[in-house]
Amino acid sequence: MFYGLINRKSFGMIFGILAVLLILPLLLPRFYIYLIALILITGLLATSLNLVLGYGGMYQFHHAVFYGVGAYTFALMLTKTKLPAWNAYLAAPIAAALLGLVMGAICIRLSKLYFGMLQISLGSLVWAIVFRWYSFTGGDDGIHGCSVPDISSITSSYYFTLVTTAVCLVLMYLIVNSPFGRIFQSIRDNPGRSEAVGVNVKLHQLTGLVIAAAFAGVAGALFVTVEGCVFPDLLFWTLSLEVLIMCLLGGWFTFLGPMLGAAVIITLRTVVGIYTEYWTLVLGIVLMLLILFLPEGVLGYFFRKTESRE
Amino acid sequence: MKRIKIFSLCFTVLLSLCALSYGADAKTFNIGALFPMTGPQAYYGRVMSRGAQMGCNHINADGGVEGYKLKLIISDFKNVDVMLALSAMQKMILIDKAGCVLTSFSAINLGVQPVCAEKHVLMINGGAYSPKLAEKPYLYSTKVSQNQMAPPMLRHFWDMGIRRIGIIHIADPAGEVPVETLVKPLWTQMGGTIVATEAHQPGLTDYSSYLSRIKEGKPDALYDISTGQDQAFIVKGAREIGLNIPMTVPDWNDDFQAIAGKTSENVYVPGDHFNLESSDASARRFIDGYKAKWKEAPDIFAANYYDAVYNMLPELIKRVVRKGANPADGAELEKAIWENPAFKTVYGGEIKINRDGSSNKPIAIFKIVEGKKTVIKQVVSE
Numbered sequence: 001m002f003y004g005l006i007n008r009k010s011f012g013m014i015f016g017i018l019a020v021l022l023i024l025p026l027l028l029p030r031f032y033i034y035l036i037a038l039i040l041i042t043g044l045l046a047t048s049l050n051l052v053l054g055y056g057g058m059y060q061f062h063h064a065v066f067y068g069v070g071a072y073t074f075a076l077m078l079t080k081t082k083l084p085a086w087n088a089y090l091a092a093p094i095a096a097a098l099l100g101l102v103m104g105a106i107c108i109r110l111s112k113l114y115f116g117m118l119q120i121s122l123g124s125l126v127w128a129i130v131f132r133w134y135s136f137t138g139g140d141d142g143i144h145g146c147s148v149p150d151i152s153s154i155t156s157s158y159y160f161t162l163v164t165t166a167v168c169l170v171l172m173y174l175i176v177n178s179p180f181g182r183i184f185q186s187i188r189d190n191p192g193r194s195e196a197v198g199v200n201v202k203l204h205q206l207t208g209l210v211i212a213a214a215f216a217g218v219a220g221a222l223f224v225t226v227e228g229c230v231f232p233d234l235l236f237w238t239l240s241l242e243v244l245i246m247c248l249l250g251g252w253f254t255f256l257g258p259m260l261g262a263a264v265i266i267t268l269r270t271v272v273g274i275y276t277e278y279w280t281l282v283l284g285i286v287l288m289l290l291i292l293f294l295p296e297g298v299l300g301y302f303f304r305k306t307e308s309r310e
Numbered sequence: 311m312k313r314i315k316i317f318s319l320c321f322t323v324l325l326s327l328c329a330l331s332y333g334a335d336a337k338t339f340n341i342g343a344l345f346p347m348t349g350p351q352a353y354y355g356r357v358m359s360r361g362a363q364m365g366c367n368h369i370n371a372d373g374g375v376e377g378y379k380l381k382l383i384i385s386d387f388k389n390v391d392v393m394l395a396l397s398a399m400q401k402m403i404l405i406d407k408a409g410c411v412l413t414s415f416s417a418i419n420l421g422v423q424p425v426c427a428e429k430h431v432l433m434i435n436g437g438a439y440s441p442k443l444a445e446k447p448y449l450y451s452t453k454v455s456q457n458q459m460a461p462p463m464l465r466h467f468w469d470m471g472i473r474r475i476g477i478i479h480i481a482d483p484a485g486e487v488p489v490e491t492l493v494k495p496l497w498t499q500m501g502g503t504i505v506a507t508e509a510h511q512p513g514l515t516d517y518s519s520y521l522s523r524i525k526e527g528k529p530d531a532l533y534d535i536s537t538g539q540d541q542a543f544i545v546k547g548a549r550e551i552g553l554n555i556p557m558t559v560p561d562w563n564d565d566f567q568a569i570a571g572k573t574s575e576n577v578y579v580p581g582d583h584f585n586l587e588s589s590d591a592s593a594r595r596f597i598d599g600y601k602a603k604w605k606e607a608p609d610i611f612a613a614n615y616y617d618a619v620y621n622m623l624p625e626l627i628k629r630v631v632r633k634g635a636n637p638a639d640g641a642e643l644e645k646a647i648w649e650n651p652a653f654k655t656v657y658g659g660e661i662k663i664n665r666d667g668s669s670n671k672p673i674a675i676f677k678i679v680e681g682k683k684t685v686i687k688q689v690v691s692e
Contacts, residue, residue, distance in 0.1 A: 029404060029405065030404045031400055031401050031404035031405045034397075034400050034404070035397070038397065131482065132482070134486075134487075139482065140416075140417055140482050140484060141417070141420045141442060142392070142420070142421065144420065144421075144423070144424040145424045227396055228424060228425075228428075229396075229421065229424060231392045231417070231421055233391065233392050233393055234393075239393075269394065269397075270394075270397045270398070270401070278348075280348070
């Protein structure tokens with residue numbers, strides 16, 4: 001079901017893309033650099049969701065809550081403590097992973113849609129706490145002016161985001177192709193049979209959830225690095241839905257599909273959205289065509305075609 | 311061959327993107343605008359953008375200002391989506407080089423204000439009325455805030471012989487903060503009693519459970535701090551459970567009236583006093599032009615953004631150009647405010663900008679009579 005990512009051709013393509021991304025700040029106006037940084041961050045978030053959704057077969061419907069918790073942890077560390085910024089970069093994924101552990105331990109008792117529904121409920125609870133705890137989180141105002149001094153400019157935050165995202169993607173790729181990743185995929189395909197051969201299904205699923213939450217936390221910290229602020233929308237369920245659509249659009253059975261989905265949605269939302277009020281109509285048509293003609297997503301279709309040709 | 315084609319395509323895309331940032335006309339003054347053009351708050355986006363656009367049209371028809379033609383660039387933030395507003399703001403600053411942006415809604419103002427402060431872009435808010443918008447660099451409001459509306463409204467209730475009020479508010483800090491820091495302390499200082507306070511979930515159509523609890527306390531009046539259509543459903547719901555007492559809401563318009571119908575009688579609205587019957591020539595030009603173009607009367611939001619574009623901004627541009635500075639620099643525009651913080655307004659007379667970013671202008675307490683907002687008391691904003 002999954003299509004291989006690394007072969008000689010795709011290896012060259014990935015390095016080509018990286019090289020282009022490295023020189024882009026020399027060529028493009030700063031707004032587009034900012035936009036690409038946003039795409040990278042949201043792509044990282046979508047790829048982390050795809051770890052549990054595409055590779056684990058778990059309906060993680062409220063993944064944005066880990067993104068938001070990572071972002072808030074980072075912002076609170078920057079604004080309420082005098083510790084160096086790297087502490088905040090460590091704290092963000094740890095806080096998100098801890099929340100992933102707690103929520104996962106509760107939700108893992110259920111499966112399929114029931115898992116997803118409980119996840120949405122718990123995630124919404126976290127959102128409500130952040131939204132209402134005015135003295136600590138700033139309530140609906142959020143927290144502003146929390147930029148990292150050395151990387152507050154658009155270009156430097158872009159390079160920082162690019163390097164961090166690349167490292168995270170490599171780590172996630174290694175995880176997916178590790179023995180743990182293979183077992184994780186076997187659980188997705190047949191949990192009963194996996195259990196019969198001695199796999200601890202719940203433990204593997206919980207580990208997968210914690211790992212995905214930690215990477216979402218990294219994405220949250222990157223968001224604050226680029227935007228310099230956090231607000232409760234980052235933990236709201238509608239963002240989770242948007243990220244889910246990114247996975248489906250790009251191809252949830254491919255490793256880089258969610259990154260492509262993020263690029264399409266962020267570009268549509270920002271560029272098309274600026275020029276027309278009806279960008280959601282464009283997105284709706286794109287999604288409709290996709291469901292009808294490319295149910296495995298753009299990259300899924302591309303890899304299937306390449307595979308059948310070979 | 312295929313690779314060359316792909317390379318050429320990428321190169322062309324890059325070149326066109328680069329060209330976008332350098333194509334701006336030097337004698338065009340771009341005004342950014344962040345409005346909710348789609349979604350549940352689209353009414354506000356519609357009237358705000360119409361007011362601002364009309365301001366641009368009138369200035370340009372008069373020959374522009376100091377050689378500059380005004381151009382309005384509107385960005386939609388849908389249902390108060392801060393993330394969307396942030397990226398739109400970056401685009402307006404970095405690509406459009408907007409020196410001034412028109413903003414609306416408290417969450418959006420607070421979200422983009424640090425970006426504007428960092429990049430020195432002047433913000434003029436004509437829609438949001440949260441007290442939290444005060445004391446924010448580069449942010450100036452032409453809409454009177456809750457801080458200015460609540461005291462006269464409570465005094466009016468007191469003068470009506472009301473002593474016991476029930477409070478209903480949206481269950482978020484935008485509702486809680488003014489209730490806890492303004493309405494409750496003021497009313498109790500005056501000697502009044504608060505019989506019940508209910509925080510409601512936004513976006514409902516049935517508020518009977520909240521209203522029934524308030525009714526148990528036998529209030530003389532109901533004080534509502536909600537947003538959007540919630541206000542109309544609360545008014546309607548109160549009457550349906552027999553709570554036929556005076557009520558006050560922060561805002562009222564034709565869309566809300568369509569929901570509330572006859573139940574809107576005995577509803578009071580404190581707010582900006584924009585007189586549609588004004589005889590002032592510049593106000594008439596706006597009102598008549600708006601009616602002719604959009605087949606409806608302008609409301610306070612249209613008037614506030616028209617004021618920002620037609621009366622306030624051109625005056626600031628003139629002051630900056632006179633000094634030989636660049637009017638696209640928001641820092642210069644901000645400095646120019648303090649040369650004389652009083653500006654002409656279609657409300658009649660002058661609007662005065664305060665040091666905390668709020669403004670003083672004519673306000674009034676309206677009563678809804680047969681579906682229409684009727685002035686019952688004019689107040690000087692504090």
